[in-house]
Every structure is written in C-alpha cells, then in structure tokens.
Amino acid sequence: MQAIILAAGEGTRMRPLSASVPKPMLPVAERPIVAHTVEAAAAAGADEIVLVVGYEADAVRRYFGSEYAGASISYAVQMEQSGTADAVRVAARHIDGAFAVLNGDNLYDQASVARLFEAGPSVGAFRVENPSQYGVLTAETGRVTGITEKPDDPPSDLVNTGAYVLPEKARNWLDVPVSERGEREITDVLARVIAEFDVEYVELDRWMDVGRPWELLEANEWWLGELSTALAGDISPDAHVEGSVVVEEGATVKPGVVIEGSALIRSGATVGPNAYIRGTTLVDEGATIGHSVEVKNSLLFAGATVGHLSYVGDSILGRDVNFGAGTTVANVRHDEGLVEHTVKGERVSTGRRTFGAVVGDGAKTGINTSLGPGVTLSPGVTTGPGEDIVRDRTGDKG
Numbered sequence: 001m002q003a004i005i006l007a008a009g010e011g012t013r014m015r016p017l018s019a020s021v022p023k024p025m026l027p028v029a030e031r032p033i034v035a036h037t038v039e040a041a042a043a044a045g046a047d048e049i050v051l052v053v054g055y056e057a058d059a060v061r062r063y064f065g066s067e068y069a070g071a072s073i074s075y076a077v078q079m080e081q082s083g084t085a086d087a088v089r090v091a092a093r094h095i096d097g098a099f100a101v102l103n104g105d106n107l108y109d110q111a112s113v114a115r116l117f118e119a120g121p122s123v124g125a126f127r128v129e130n131p132s133q134y135g136v137l138t139a140e141t142g143r144v145t146g147i148t149e150k151p152d153d154p155p156s157d158l159v160n161t162g163a164y165v166l167p168e169k170a171r172n173w174l175d176v177p178v179s180e181r182g183e184r185e186i187t188d189v190l191a192r193v194i195a196e197f198d199v200e201y202v203e204l205d206r207w208m209d210v211g212r213p214w215e216l217l218e219a220n221e222w223w224l225g226e227l228s229t230a231l232a233g234d235i236s237p238d239a240h241v242e243g244s245v246v247v248e249e250g251a252t253v254k255p256g257v258v259i260e261g262s263a264l265i266r267s268g269a270t271v272g273p274n275a276y277i278r279g280t281t282l283v284d285e286g287a288t289i290g291h292s293v294e295v296k297n298s299l300l301f302a303g304a305t306v307g308h309l310s311y312v313g314d315s316i317l318g319r320d321v322n323f324g325a326g327t328t329v330a331n332v333r334h335d336e337g338l339v340e341h342t343v344k345g346e347r348v349s350t351g352r353r354t355f356g357a358v359v360g361d362g363a364k365t366g367i368n369t370s371l372g373p374g375v376t377l378s379p380g381v382t383t384g385p386g387e388d389i390v391r392d393r394t395g396d397k398g
Helices: 035-041 057-064 086-089 110-121 168-173 186-196 213-224
Strands: 003-005 049-053 069-078 101-102 106-108 122-127 135-140 143-149 159-164 198-205 207-209 240-242 245-247 258-260 264-265 277-278 282-283 286-290 294-296 305-307 311-313 339-343 346-349
Touching: 003 035, 003 086, 035 049, 035 057, 035 101, 035 106, 057 069, 086 186, 086 311, 101 106, 101 110, 101 168, 106 110, 106 159, 106 213, 110 122, 110 159, 110 198, 110 305, 122 135, 143 186, 143 198, 159 186, 159 207, 168 186, 186 198, 207 213, 213 282, 240 245, 258 264, 277 282, 282 294
Parallel strands: 003 049, 003 101, 049 069, 122 198, 240 258, 245 264, 258 277, 264 282, 277 294, 286 305, 294 311
Antiparallel strands: 101 159, 106 207, 122 159, 135 143, 135 159, 339 346
16 A cells, blocks of 8 residues: 655644744654654555655655655655645655555554555544534445535534545546635545545544644643653652653653653753653653753753743743743633634634643743743744743744
8 A cells, every 4th residue: 555645734823833843743752743644554554655745855854764664755845835635746656556645744543544544445534523623524324425624514523534545546636626725625636536436434543633732732642641651761769750751761860850741751851850740741852851840741842941940831842942940831821711822823722721832943031931821932032031921922033
C-alpha cells in the first residue's frame, strides 16, 4: 500500500507556534505530529510513503530521510497552499495502484488505520458531539453516500477524519474545480469516487485533528498519558518521581525536584533544584526549568527556559522562550468560564476551563510579568518588568 501524507499546510490556526516551524513538525511527546501519522501508516501496512511538504521542507527531509518506521520515504513539494486535492496531485507521479491519503496534522490509532487500509475504497470516520465544524458523512448500510462541509444542520454525527483509501483511478480526478474557499479539495475527488465505487466508512477508535494550540496540548495529553516509566537520565537521589515519567539519557533532574507524571524530560533538559512538575508535561530537548518553578500540564519546546520562581500552567512555550524570574501564568478565569484564545484574528472558545499562555519562539518576559488566561505572545516580543499582560502582545516578528 502506498500512503500520501499531507504535511505542507502553513498552520495559520496554530500561530504563533507555526510561525517558523511547520505545524506537522510541532512536538507530540518525543516526535513531531506527522511522525505519529507516518508510523501509523507504516504499522498498518504502507511500505511506501510520500510526504507532501511545503516551507521548511529541508527540516522534514532531515528528520525522516529515505526510510522511516520500516517504510520507504519520498517527497513531493507543494509551495502554494492550493488545497488538499492539489497536494495529492503533486504526489500523483508516485501513485501505482490503490493509495491511501492521510492528513499529517491528525493523530490516528494504528489499529484503526489498519482496518481502513483493509476496507478500501474507504473513508475514516469518527463520531463527535458537535459535527457542524467538520465535514459530515452520510451513509447507508456501512457505505458512504455523501459528505457535507460544515453543515448548519448535520445529517449525522459521523465526521470525516481526513483519512482515505482511494482507487488508482482517482489520480485522474485531482484537477477538480476550485471551491468557495479558493482551493481544490480532496473531498470533491471523494465525491466522484463515491459516485463510481462502493466506499466503506471505517469508524476510528481514536482520532484528533491537531489544528489549534490547545489541541496540541490535548495531543500531548493523549500520547504522554501512554508513557511507561523509564529513568535513564541523571536524577538526584533527593528528587521524587511518581507516575508515568520518562527522563531521557542526557537529561538532569536536580535535588528537591518533584515530578508527578505523566511527564517527559528529554535529553539535554534540566529541571531544578526544588522544581515541581505535574500534570501532562513535555520538557523538550535543551529546555530548562529552574529553582522553585512550578509547571503544570504544559509544553516547553526545545531551548525554552523558565529560570526561577515562576508558575506555568496549561501553557505552551515555543523554542528558546525565556521567562524572567517571577513570571506567572494565570490559567483560570475568575468567572469559571471557558478560556478564549485568538485564532486567525478572532477570539474563540478553547472549550477548556484551564488554559494559559501561548508563547512564540524567542519571546522573553521581564521579571514579575503576569500573563492572563488565553494570552498570546508573538515570536520575539518582550515584556517589561512587572507588566500585567491581559491582551495579546504582538510585534514585528509576530
């Protein structure tokens, strides 16, 4: 089976985290989102995988090389964001027989992908409480009869997961008309397949569309929650570790540290002394959590530093962020309402009662800065000592 994995999207809904890193390359546990997708496809039987990449293509190539997870890897480049059908079209020269298409910024469980491959032609489906924000499937006796994009009155609770197995003939149908969004959509190709073939829907056991920052938190909650404890790093005998915790070789945990997993402390990271990590937390390569810092249910990307006497809750800190001493993140509203966050210029609900700050690469806070729930700091911006940030802080680099 060949699998085409779409990893060229700019990820504007994930900004500021995707300003310099392609969304599919953002970390979920110890590897990028798209690596989980590649592994699921390979485990399900894909022996040839084509990664459709865009900007930062070299970074993707360096990570995957020509073979990954037992599958051969090749690349197709889509520089213009012209839709999912166009993304598959740039990979069409690789197609030889029936082929799978998977979104590289979605997470799928491997067993479900295997069932999808076996059933082809097929569409991955998932049941959700609020289907109107997705493409919604209609079906009869296990066969897909249609798909409606973001309907006001959804015909079912089965939504499209961006996972397909298509017949070889579909490679000739990729030049579909431009949609109202100005893109050529793979769902229009699917409509032609449905008209000519019996297309089965396969309900996935687990699935997640990782499109916005809080969903990146949720993705890490999924994968870090499945860790098995492994303590290979330099851990002080005066530290206390409980729950599912991985401390990789080359990481340092200093005296007085308390870690209550699930947590992953990656190689080159340093924690402590006297720091407290709880909830589902990723401390990526080279990140630093210093003296008397508390981190709860957060992601610290590579090189991020929270030096001392700070609190970070339900937040995401980009690469090489630096929090000055005493920086505090508020992650709960006083009215106990759901926290809102800015996505593509609009404030939207995260659906979470606890959500802190999203901080772009290289941003720095002055000492005793306070960050309100749902606040964004754009890449490279700074705050002054003692500032109370209750609205997004943007700058020339944001």
